[in-house]
Amino acid sequence: MKIKDIRVIVTSPGQNFVTVKIITDEGIYGVGDATLNGRELAVATYLEKHVVPCLLGRDASRIEDIWQYLYRGGYWRRGPVTMAAISAIDMALWDIKAKACNMPLYQLLxxxxxxxxxxxxxxxxxxxxxxxxxxxxxxxxxxxxxxxxxxxxxxxxxxxxxxxxxxxxxxxxxxxxxxxxxxxxxxxxxxxxxxxxxxxxxxxxxxxxxxxxxxxxxxxxxxxxxxxxxxxxxxxxxxxxxxxxxxxxxxxxxxxxxxxxxxxxxxxxxxxxxxxxxxxxxxxxxxxxxxxxxxxxxxxxxxxxxxxxxxxxxxxxxxxxxxxxxxxxxxxxxxxxxxxxxxxxxxxxxxxxxxxxxxxxxxxxxVPGHGVDIDEELAARFPYERAYLPVNRLEDGTLWHW
Known part of the structure; x- marks a missing residue:
């Protein structure tokens, strides 16, 4: 079962979300969440420009190998942007595997x-x-x-x-x-x-x-x-x-x-x-x-x-x-x-x-998979809106932890 297409979907139905949809050549697809609040487009770009081109044509069932490929193979390890991207790909692949096995994800675990x-x-x-x-x-x-x-x-x-x-x-x-x-x-x-x-x-x-x-x-x-x-x-x-x-x-x-x-x-x-x-x-x-x-x-x-x-x-x-x-x-x-x-x-x-x-x-x-999908047509009606988490200062103006 090969990865045929990967879509990166950014939508904002009251809150920005980044979603990965992986489609296989057998017609089974899975979705994953790559949302990094306040830095959504950084993850979306990382996925589109760096991750997706490396995964097309790969065997969707080799979840562990793909995880290691994206983590070790990227050389620059960890960090919120990289790990949010890996997370979304991994979720989508587990969704596909559970659907292919016709069982809910928790049973597969x-x-x-x-x-x-x-x-x-x-x-x-x-x-x-x-x-x-x-x-x-x-x-x-x-x-x-x-x-x-x-x-x-x-x-x-x-x-x-x-x-x-x-x-x-x-x-x-x-x-x-x-x-x-x-x-x-x-x-x-x-x-x-x-x-x-x-x-x-x-x-x-x-x-x-x-x-x-x-x-x-x-x-x-x-x-x-x-x-x-x-x-x-x-x-x-x-x-x-x-x-x-x-x-x-x-x-x-x-x-x-x-x-x-x-x-x-x-x-x-x-x-x-x-x-x-x-x-x-x-x-x-x-x-x-x-x-x-x-x-x-x-x-x-x-x-x-x-x-x-x-x-x-x-x-x-x-x-x-x-x-x-x-x-x-x-x-x-x-x-x-x-x-x-x-x-x-x-x-x-x-x-x-x-x-x-x-x-x-x-x-x-x-239901088979992790049980969550995305309505792409509806998602397209809610375009991205730039937004941030707050910043915090002490009473004297010193920047502090939020």
Missing amino acids: GGASREKIMIYTHAHGSTIEETVEAVVQKKEEGFQAIRVQCGVPGLDRIYGISKLNSGPRPDGGFLPDEDIWSTEKYLPFIPKVFERLRDVLGWDTHLLHDAHHRLSPIEAARLGKDLEPYRLFWLEDAVAAEDQENFRHVRNHTTTPLAVGEVFNSIWDARDLIREQLIDYIRTTSCHAGGVTGLRRIFDYAAMHNVKTGCHGPGDVSPITMGVNTHLGLWVPNYGIQEFADYCPQVMDVFPSTWTHNKGFMHPGD
Whole structure:
């Protein structure tokens, strides 16, 4: 079964997505997600100009060989652009193989380890009471796990919750939005949010929190210790992820579970964190860490060291990624949880999917492949729109982690 054609499809049904569609000479096709939020065209160009010409005519069933060809053969390894491109190709090839075998992807991986997978949703508010109301609403919708963010007094916005664009430029494009941050205001306040939530909710709801890489190691350690009485499911991205040694300092001072990895692109980014058990959950996702092939290796390695999965799943990865993650989650023995931010109806129209979610759980469906497709005609109605993730500054103007 040879690769006959590869299409790179960029569409923006309210959010930019990059999709790869691989078509074989037997008529079976598969799709993969190459979205890299704010840098979509860099990946699309890398695919069109460098990857696609090298794959035409190759045997679509040789997934491992193609993965190694794109990773080792490219010489310039890793990095978000390269790995997003490899991820999309890999997802599409696994989609083809599962369709050719007439089975859902999770069966091809080895079958289900559970009946469904737990997901977490997002809730936030400008004040503590608004946040409590938002969390209670999500709980009433059936979610058992909820990520909580709250506006910090003295700061204008709910941190980590921003629009993709700021004001328009004369050329019709946009500049990144800019947020203001103060660790001094944040640290004494956020434990009060969870104290109030536990008073209202009790202890039968999993609560998560994202620090967005904004703290120093000792600040993160202090926060983790202050949050211990409220038994968080995890504290996410407590410190900048580049220096894995940072997590050792945090780990030595708190028993609050730690999660990181949404900006990781390969097993090498997480190796020491996993091997030394400095984290509890690894948050890499299929469209950024090498597709099914890359993510499966990370998950297997994590299982050896008592680290669970917690895939990144915001609205800026396409439903294809969500479908692939759900198949992996149903299979993987050391499953933890899956982020689920949901999608607007027009996104789901462009990407018809068989995965379903109900009362805080998901299932990928049982059709052959990974169960997600793209409506190319509809996708063409939503042209690319330049957009960025926000930028963050301290109150004195210093550029900081977003």
